[in-house]
Amino acid sequence: MTTMKQAARSARQAGRRLRTMPATLRDAALRAVARRIDDNRAVIQAANARDLQRARDDRIPQPLIHRLRLSDAKMEAIDASLQEVTAAPDPLQRVQAARQLDAGLTLTRVTVPIGVLGVIFESRPDALVQIASLCIKSGNAAILKGGSEAAESNRALFDCIQAALVATDPRFTGALHLATSRDQIDDLLRMDDLVDLIIPRGSPELVRSIQDRTRIAVLGHADGICHVYVDAAADLEQAVAIVTDAKTEYPAVCNAVETVLVHAAVAGRLLPRLREALPQVELRGDERVRALIDVPAAAAADWDTEYLDLILALKVVDDLQEAIAFINRHGSAHTDAIVTTDRQAADAFFAQVDSASVLRNCSTRFADGYRFGLGAEVGISTARIHARGPVGVEGLTTYSYRLQGDGHLVADYTGGARRFHHRDLPAPPAAGGGKG
């Protein structure tokens, strides 16, 4: 059996091979993966059926079973996602900046893979395919750890991916590893010399527990406590529609709204309409809210809670500044929105709200890699370092500086014989165009 250390060393070696492979080869490998998974659908679904049977025997809650199931629709979504990742522009070898430092001395900054990623995800086996494809697309090696409840599904999918990669080119050997036992997570989190970035995909509890246990950088968000602030100058019909969408369109996700702040000037008109529009939602309010509509009182803890459920906290504020201060204090710097027709209020909100995504006159649910046009989403980050907010495949890259000279020596510059002129050059267009 391979230890986690051996896996990580093998991934480091493979990562060095991956970074030099042309995009055509990485894309060919992804097409082979899609074909192999399609050819083995029966085998994969049979493995999934065994996981589902065990889950039922273990009386695992229904929502988890739903996420575990690889229905025909899910298999088609896996295929569509693979096609999308394959078709996306190459995130590597992009020239981010070019500068002539002096005659004959030219600097470029070029995107390269990060190296070795550790990805830890929960029950959904389709996440394995998505993250594996994003790693290959971006030239990163990875160690993948899925949930034990999906062990057989993950193994079947991983075997397909592995076989397709190595059949495409033997240099893919070692690029991806599947960790299967929970103990291996601790080993993985300790290897800060061999693993460059940890990506947890799952519950806030999972993310927090991983952040607590590793010195490796973690790309993830612990909480999504998102706000909608309805300003004095809001279009109230728009406000009701936005809050409804942000709360009810998919309440169990991180970019759903948890707290609505209402300017005192419109509270009397807005709150009754909100209550009417959200019969299925449990509203909780502060005293000023409860003076206007009959809802239970919000406790202090409500303002710091990610409900992930059909519950919504309501608070009346006196002005924009109180709303901004409240959001910066109680929010999780994930996604916050203002509803207003007042351009100045919106500008102040954009400038002062300290969140990864700040929105005006639209639903918080838009804060998502696919909707933002970043392609397949790696995750949403509330970190302030490296990638922030919705992260596409670009977040799996870093850069290196490349300097070409012709015998240039620093002594000539420190001695005054030569001087830098630092002239920016137009960056050549990225091969294949692209976004982000």
Added chain:
Amino acid sequence: MTTMKQAARSARQAGRRLRTMPATLRDAALRAVARRIDDNRAVIQAANARDLQRARDDRIPQPLIHRLRLSDAKMEAIDASLQEVTAAPDPLQRVQAARQLDAGLTLTRVTVPIGVLGVIFESRPDALVQIASLCIKSGNAAILKGGSEAAESNRALFDCIQAALVATDPRFTGALHLATSRDQIDDLLRMDDLVDLIIPRGSPELVRSIQDRTRIAVLGHADGICHVYVDAAADLEQAVAIVTDAKTEYPAVCNAVETVLVHAAVAGRLLPRLREALPQVELRGDERVRALIDVPAAAAADWDTEYLDLILALKVVDDLQEAIAFINRHGSAHTDAIVTTDRQAADAFFAQVDSASVLRNCSTRFADGYRFGLGAEVGISTARIHARGPVGVEGLTTYSYRLQGDGHLVADYTGGARRFHHRDLPAPPAAGGGKG
């Protein structure tokens, strides 16, 4: 006395004020700092004289005393550095990307400050001014901890900076804090809820010890084990000059070369010339080197040592691939150079060497923020996340996404009533132009 926690909370508050201040105000504050330091030169140098006296009494080594001394020349360099930072373009509010997601739904990605920085530096008091000015320029609050041997100099400089900031605008109150005792470092490193990035400036030992003690992201490099590989197709005269510059121009810095790899085909001609060009350098070689020139044997540990001194390890390799594998194994991914006239060899070296800065036909000493044209240097990072290589003020920023809509709801897209068209827009030119 203010606890570190109080200081960090005050910095967080101040940081929120800083991020909304216009560049003109931040630049005005920097000009006031320069004036105040100039007006108080006698006071500052008197404080420095007391530090120097104590250092002599404590028999602190001469190089440390040299770094501690605020000579007239150093005071002028401080002033010049302040002018340079003030004149640099604003790193904030730069639109990095703009995209129309659908009619009336427009996304931009805009640079914002990181938030609160913790900066830990050793004896040089001029570092305090440089890092403080970079923080103000980039709208970040900071907690600064200088070396105890420079306590009086740091206090005098900090008092000038503080007074100048608050006189410019009282909203700067709390933006910068000076920590004075060593215990406070541990407090600082524990506050991952209030401090967003730690920047250690000093010895590799300092950086490593900090990385070992904190969960906060650290921007720094633990080692600079840099290589020059002299290829079969090298211009040997150029190679000798580059190695001489990279080793001797300033041996005590991280971008000095520590190991030279020589292709076997040119070793017989190059090595005697290198020995002749570097009489002041202690050369150590592997067996194949010692068959050609009479130098002491390099031990296994030599290949993993950052000498920071006039010592150079030499090794003969059979080909480019051996050189690349050696560098990826023994280097610290800081800066590595190839000397070659062969374009294909250079391209392979650029593609495969996994370092923050990869150079061709020039000295490793060029890997530096100022020389790269990044403006004042925050540090050099060997991390693979966030900023990498030489880091300018851009490395003290992150970004936020801003989405403007007109009542847009996600349900319309998931329900199929509307579709995203994701059309990239030209990013407006940054105010003030600029680099990086």
